[in-house]
Amino acid sequence: MADKIRFFPLDVMYKVIDNKPVIHLFGKTVDNKQICVLYDSFEPYFYVIPKKGFDIADELKNFKFTGNNQIYSITKIETVKKKYLGKDVNAIKVFTKLPRDVPIIREELKNIKNIESINENDILFVRRFLIDKNIVPMTLYEAEGIFGQQNLKVPSFKAEKIESYGTETFLQPKILSVDIETYTPQYMEIEPEKNPILMISFYAKDFQKVFVWKRFKNNLDYIEFVDSEEALIKKFKETIEIYKPDILTGYFSDGFDLPYIKARADKYKIKLDLGLDFSEIKIEKRRDTTVQITGITHLDIFKFIRKVISGTLETETYNLNAVASELLDEKKHDVDLNELSKAWDNNEEIKKFCEYNLNDAKLSYKLAEKLMPTISEMVKITGLTIYDVNRMGFSQLVEWYLLRQAPNFNEIAPNKPSNDDVLKRRLQTYKGAFVFEPKPGLYNNIVVFDYRSLYPTIIGSHNIGPGTLNCSCCQGEATYAPTEDNKKIWFCNKKKSFISTLIEDLITRRTRIKEIIKDQTDEKFAILDARQNSLKLLANSFYGYLGFFMARWYSIECAQATTAFGRYYIKDVNKKAEKFGFRVIYGDTDSLFITLGDKSKEDAETFSEKINRELPGLMELEFEGFYPSGIFVSAKVGAYGAKKKYALIDEKGILKIKGFESVRRNWSLIAKEVQEKVLNVILKEHNDEKAFEYVKKVIDDLRNKRIPLEKVIIHTQLQKEISDYDSRGPHVAVAQRLKNKGINVGPGSMIKFVVTQGSDIIRNRSKLPEEIKEEDYDSDYYIHNQVVPAVERIFNVLGYKKEELLEIKDQTKLEGFF
DNA sequence: GTGCCTCGGGG
DNA sequence: GTGTACGAGGCAC
Numbered sequence: 001m002a003d004k005i006r007f008f009p010l011d012v013m014y015k016v017i018d019n020k021p022v023i024h025l026f027g028k029t030v031d032n033k034q035i036c037v038l039y040d041s042f043e044p045y046f047y048v049i050p051k052k053g054f055d056i057a058d059e060l061k062n063f064k065f066t067g068n069n070q071i072y073s074i075t076k077i078e079t080v081k082k083k084y085l086g087k088d089v090n091a092i093k094v095f096t097k098l099p100r101d102v103p104i105i106r107e108e109l110k111n112i113k114n115i116e117s118i119n120e121n122d123i124l125f126v127r128r129f130l131i132d133k134n135i136v137p138m139t140l141y142e143a144e145g146i147f148g149q150q151n152l153k154v155p156s157f158k159a160e161k162i163e164s165y166g167t168e169t170f171l172q173p174k175i176l177s178v179d180i181e182t183y184t185p186q187y188m189e190i191e192p193e194k195n196p197i198l199m200i201s202f203y204a205k206d207f208q209k210v211f212v213w214k215r216f217k218n219n220l221d222y223i224e225f226v227d228s229e230e231a232l233i234k235k236f237k238e239t240i241e242i243y244k245p246d247i248l249t250g251y252f253s254d255g256f257d258l259p260y261i262k263a264r265a266d267k268y269k270i271k272l273d274l275g276l277d278f279s280e281i282k283i284e285k286r287r288d289t290t291v292q293i294t295g296i297t298h299l300d301i302f303k304f305i306r307k308v309i310s311g312t313l314e315t316e317t318y319n320l321n322a323v324a325s326e327l328l329d330e331k332k333h334d335v336d337l338n339e340l341s342k343a344w345d346n347n348e349e350i351k352k353f354c355e356y357n358l359n360d361a362k363l364s365y366k367l368a369e370k371l372m373p374t375i376s377e378m379v380k381i382t383g384l385t386i387y388d389v390n391r392m393g394f395s396q397l398v399e400w401y402l403l404r405q406a407p408n409f410n411e412i413a414p415n416k417p418s419n420d421d422v423l424k425r426r427l428q429t430y431k432g433a434f435v436f437e438p439k440p441g442l443y444n445n446i447v448v449f450d451y452r453s454l455y456p457t458i459i460g461s462h463n464i465g466p467g468t469l470n471c472s473c474c475q476g477e478a479t480y481a482p483t484e485d486n487k488k489i490w491f492c493n494k495k496k497s498f499i500s501t502l503i504e505d506l507i508t509r510r511t512r513i514k515e516i517i518k519d520q521t522d523e524k525f526a527i528l529d530a531r532q533n534s535l536k537l538l539a540n541s542f543y544g545y546l547g548f549f550m551a552r553w554y555s556i557e558c559a560q561a562t563t564a565f566g567r568y569y570i571k572d573v574n575k576k577a578e579k580f581g582f583r584v585i586y587g588d589t590d591s592l593f594i595t596l597g598d599k600s601k602e603d604a605e606t607f608s609e610k611i612n613r614e615l616p617g618l619m620e621l622e623f624e625g626f627y628p629s630g631i632f633v634s635a636k637v638g639a640y641g642a643k644k645k646y647a648l649i650d651e652k653g654i655l656k657i658k659g660f661e662s663v664r665r666n667w668s669l670i671a672k673e674v675q676e677k678v679l680n681v682i683l684k685e686h687n688d689e690k691a692f693e694y695v696k697k698v699i700d701d702l703r704n705k706r707i708p709l710e711k712v713i714i715h716t717q718l719q720k721e722i723s724d725y726d727s728r729g730p731h732v733a734v735a736q737r738l739k740n741k742g743i744n745v746g747p748g749s750m751i752k753f754v755v756t757q758g759s760d761i762i763r764n765r766s767k768l769p770e771e772i773k774e775e776d777y778d779s780d781y782y783i784h785n786q787v788v789p790a791v792e793r794i795f796n797v798l799g800y801k802k803e804e805l806l807e808i809k810d811q812t813k814l815e816g817f818f
Numbered sequence: 819g820t821g822c823c824t825c826g827g828g829g
Numbered sequence: 830g831t832g833t834a835c836g837a838g839g840c841a842c
Contacts, residue, residue, distance in 0.1 A: 100831075121831055122831055127831095727841065728841085729840060729841080761841075
């Protein structure tokens, strides 16, 4: 007698049991209990496309070979009618016993004649399963089968059938956030092999805890003392086992917290078998380290923010403080972590560090909670697990969306490029967007128009895609893309491409959501807004994907045609605006900035309506906004304005600033300070004279050594052993001197140095702050290489020249100015 | 200009 | 694990 259960899948893996791959879907039942649903009837396969006119079915059916003392064979084949890039093909679906047989058999098949190509042989088994069985994580399914006995931490259910059960989404995963503080003396690198973890904090909706292995008096109920680091790590393991989170999150926990905990656990020979199948946490050390726990979704919220939503944030640095400030309007505690190790050694007060620790865990928790709607929408669109969505960039998300959709179009996916292909593709370049450069200066009554989702709507409206590119059926009939060279690129008039169908679907789905979003409550709004934003992000990534060298559906011609149409449309509206009586001051890619002159705001709206009546398909010109005034910035040295650098003020007095990059951490404090102050004075006080004089004063202060040494120190981290450097930058030279003095420096050491006066190369003039006197720094270096570059672009907005900044100022005029 | 190196996030 | 995915900017040459 079969049972039925309803559940939301969250994580998926497979195991070979009795020489059969068994899919394990870990998730939550409708009554919120952990479950593992097993499915053993899914067979690995891939496609073989024979050369036209050849029948190799029998040869494949009987294909066998021996290797590694094993016999590999094809278990069965099916001949299927498929499409490959829009064209009909007769393909052979080749099945194997185990997933790991696929790459072996694929290699061996390369010896067979008359094979055109082998496809879809590198799609991981569990992802293949999710696609073919139409299973989307986080949505509701019903499984039919029996409860079984498996060696798992959660009940298991052996399913015969798994079917979609409505559209309900799992919205309340149990999230547990973790954060650690470690012993790291100042100037020393982070060394998990040497230095202990001092405390571990957890934060969840209904649970807060800081474990620490040094006792002190306090009245905080969330602090729990343990006797040693070893006990601390055991507590870490125990806490997760007891709390049973669906999602374990942290900020950069892929790259720091979890690998550190693992390294320390190894030292004490503590097995971190947190996987729901009793497996140990898996650390993959690549450039981007990843940490995986079977059955528990490890979400590194930093990674998601940087990879997926960084483009939508104002901040340019993605540290916890900056991101939490922007997204949560909350900050990290103001604590100097360098003091922690000292305090620890000297048995001083460490309470504030525990509070700091818990706060960090709380911030990560809140970020995860806040971004959950966006993440779950990405999961629902791409059909990937949260774990995968978390670690993929845009091009991969687009690719997995296409891979998931391909079977619905009966399409076989193209292969990933070979190394040779990648090299060739990397060399290909093409013309990008059109930019109408502004003359720097101040303007009044500005109206901004932009084409809504320009590239996505072009791809949709002009049927762009590798499958419709230069089709033989429309040769000579279709109009060419306006590429402005002799390249003849056209797209089919008769059938819609796979890619453009999908992108139009994304656009219309988004438009629908934006329509209903207007009258929604706060809660509903957040989810729908996240959803429309995910759709937008994905649609916007298609163009880049088509031109991305690693893409399966790569097509330089498609990318080229997209920008060509883009240039055509923006130039077209530019011409029409001038004809209508506006003055165009700036245009870039998809937007047009005009001044009204003697026309009104209403005229501008009439204009955009007129344009829209003539646009094809889903293309639309939007009236983005009206701004009483604005300034356009000059970028590098030169008479002309720059792309994407401007500041506008709207009718409410709110500033809109674009294109001012912030300085990186290895700049001196003085450069950072000056940039910040100048932006403030110009953008808030509108007093460019004051900003200018301020910088002149700082430059003068530098010349006269009135800026203290501490503000000119540059911090650079040593990345490897000194002897391993071929090219010796300033910090390497300084590190060498430190080493000569007997100070232990190595990879990870933060080297502080100051560039001093002289005529030698910078490396030889870089000294340790303690080696030199207060006034030894090279004023010219700091003026020309630090302060001026930090503000130069900002001043070009106002027509000031770099030279004017550098003029020796008249001391008397400025008395008492600041 | 080319090529090598560093940064990010975390303590 | 049916693998393998950075990209921008500074300094030395």
